[in-house]
Amino acid sequence: MKPATETGERINGQQWKSMMRAGAKALELKKSEVDALNVFPVPDGDTGTNMNLTIQSAVTDAEKTSGGSVAEVAAAVSMGSLMGARGNSGVILSQLLRGVAKGVEGQKTVSALQIAQALQTGVDTAYKAVMKPVEGTILTVSREMAKGALARAKQGGDSVETLKEAYLKGQQTLAKTPDMLPTLKQAGVVDAGGQGFLYIIGGWISALEGHDQEEISASPIQQEIQSQGAPAGFLVVENLEFPYCTEFLVKGKNLNVDQIRQDLSDRGDSMLVVGTDEVVKIHIHVKNPGNILDYAIQFGSLHEVGIHNMLSQNEAMAHALKNKEKEAPLESTEQTPLAMGEQTLKEHGIVAVAMGQGIAEVLKSLGVDEVIFGGQTMNPSTEDLVEAVQKVPAKNVYILPNNGNIVMAANQVKDIITDKNVFIIPTKSIPQGISALVNYDPEGNPEENAQNMEMGLTQIQSGEVTYAVRDSQFGSLEINEGDILGLVEDVIQITGQEALQVAQAILEKMEWREHDLVTIFYGEETPQEEAEKLREWLESEIPSIEVELYPGNQPLYYYILGVE
Known part of the structure; x- marks a missing residue:
């Protein structure tokens, strides 16, 4: 492949595909280091592994395209990353790639400025996807990378120069992440998700400089990466002055989004109030969730209520420990998708994630239709969850992730499944999943069911x-x-x-x-x-x-x- 600087100002579809391949290869070379250096010493999900599986899925879909245009390849990357997203880090990466695809829609080729603008669209998309953005994570690193890229492109830099400036700004920002998150500073480490994204961008640069996938490890920027030593781990712990993350929907008439936002502005932090005059989404960190719910209920009905203690929101991705074989899936008693089309759909069904065979049997006994084996060190992908939902012969399907590192991947299912109502009950442990099932009513209203199941999470x-x-x-x-x-x-x-x-x-x-x-x-x-x-x-x-x-x-x- 010729360097981008020798092929003209614009990048074509085949070059874009090569960039995706190289980005995936670059991360694959370093994924173990990202996994290994985690500040939280328990067996858990793995940032490097999850991001690697996500981008490998993206590349698989990209390879199926003709590569005739950048837009075609980017759209395939977006869908592939969405379906393959694993863990919080993988989901955020998928949103960055989704935004990049939005930024190059309709483009056969792209300039350096368009690449930089697409990176910015990726950042905007990722921030919108995260209900409680935390500074000092991959979000911060990617944001500063996009700023650097835009500044260089506007000065007339070519594609390689633009991405190199993004990489430099990313390095500088990554080094500052311990100052943004106290727990990272205590451990003396930086954010692994941001480090993983840097590796991907480094791969893009290697491809544009003309290095084939097999030559990635020998390219100049990869040699620079090798000389920098091992990356550091990833941990997110938020300001505990307001320990309860509270989020819900208000449905009513003539809702005033601006007034609600103003009323809540001094009641907590990390506030997000968006919506229309009929539905408003509220997210806020507070000391007393009950006060916020009491305030909001005056405007209408409350839905999808979620209250989480942020000590349990720790997004630490952990050390890769043992090569455990994934247990064989529990045999489902439900009918196959083909047979489902020949029967009447029931009203409700449940998909749940389990760590062991015994737990799976308990979940089944409590009414779960489909069990996916996963959890610590073996996060199921969005595609795994989609396939499980599709197997359930029901109009309304509730997903119990039963692990904090699977919740974001589960949330993507709602964007993919269109012929069923999908409800994500944000269970972060097996006991929470059990409590949600106890509050489930097989004859109940779907929205009320979801609300009651979520309320059950606070009871255990x-x-x-x-x-x-x-x-x-x-x-x-x-x-x-x-x-x-x-x-x-x-x-x-x-x-x-x-x-x-x-x-x-x-x-x-x-x-x-x-x-x-x-x-x-x-x-x-x-x-x-x-x-x-x-x-x-x-x-x-x-x-x-x-x-x-x-x-x-x-x-x-x-x-x-x-x-x-």
Whole structure:
């Protein structure tokens, strides 16, 4: 491939396809480093792996095009990345690529300025897709990259010069991310999502300089990347002055969006109020969610209410730990899509993600139609979720992601499925999924069902017992590789050496004695005898407590605990 500077001012469809290939290859070369250096030491989803799987899916779709125009290739990249998006980082990447495609719509070839403008459209699209944008993440890095690209293109820079300026601005911004997020600063690391996007742009530059995919690792900019050393991890923790992320829809008549925005402006932070005179979307971080709901209900009915404690919104992507084989999908009793067309659709159906066979069986017993195996270190893609929804013979389908790193991928399903009503219940743990199912009414109204299921998430606490994959410092805790870790709502609370003792201690942190029901899922590496000891301890302490004990068979986690 000839360098872009030798082929004229404009980039054609074949060159654009080569850029996508090279970007994917560049990230693939460094994905393990992005995965490995995570500041949160528990087995979790992997930023580099998720972004790599997302862009590989994009390239697969791009390869199916003739490459006759930039617009054609970019549209295929957009759809491929959407369908292949995994994890929060993969979904954000898909939105960046979706916006780039919007920016080059209708273009057979593109100039340096059009590339820069498309990057800016990508940033705008990604920011709109994230309900609570956090500075110091891939969003910040991509935004400053677009600014740099626009400035250079307007000065007359060619495509390579424009993207190199974007890369430089991205590097500079990435180095500042620890100053934007206190937890990154404490750990002395930068944002892995932003680093991953830099690798992709580096691949674009390599392609435009004339390097074939096989030569990517030897191109000048990739040599520069290699000399920079390993990237750093990714963690998002928001300002806890306003710990509750509260978001919902208000439906009514003659709604005044500007007035609502003004009324809420001093009640919290990270506020977003958008909509029409009939439907308004409200997102805000507050100290007391009830006050906001009380205010809003005067204007009409509330829908899709979501209240999340942001300690559980930690977007840490983790160290790649073990090569666990994905469990075989649970055999579905539902009919195939072909057979579905021959029967009457039922009103409601449910798709849920499970970490282990035992958990899947419990979910099935509570009414779940389709179970997808996934969770920590094995996030299902948007396409996996779409296929599961399509298998459910129902008019209204509710998706329970049961993991914080799958929620964004699930949200993309609503844009793809057009012949069913899809509701995303933002469950971030198995106990939350169970609570949502308990609040599900098979005969209920769809919107009320979704609202009730979401309200159920506030009625349960989730705890986990796992192990540290590396030495780390988390807050005041000194963590050594192999330590047993106890978490409440995804936040490490205690460490120890014995899983049973840590489970007891974490239940005390969850104030289990003040509640009526404790649910225990024990993992594939936890002996049943040990799990029985945990049940016996609970019942000996408070004989009246109800304890439900299940063999979850989940990998990586000795115990998953629910208290309600």
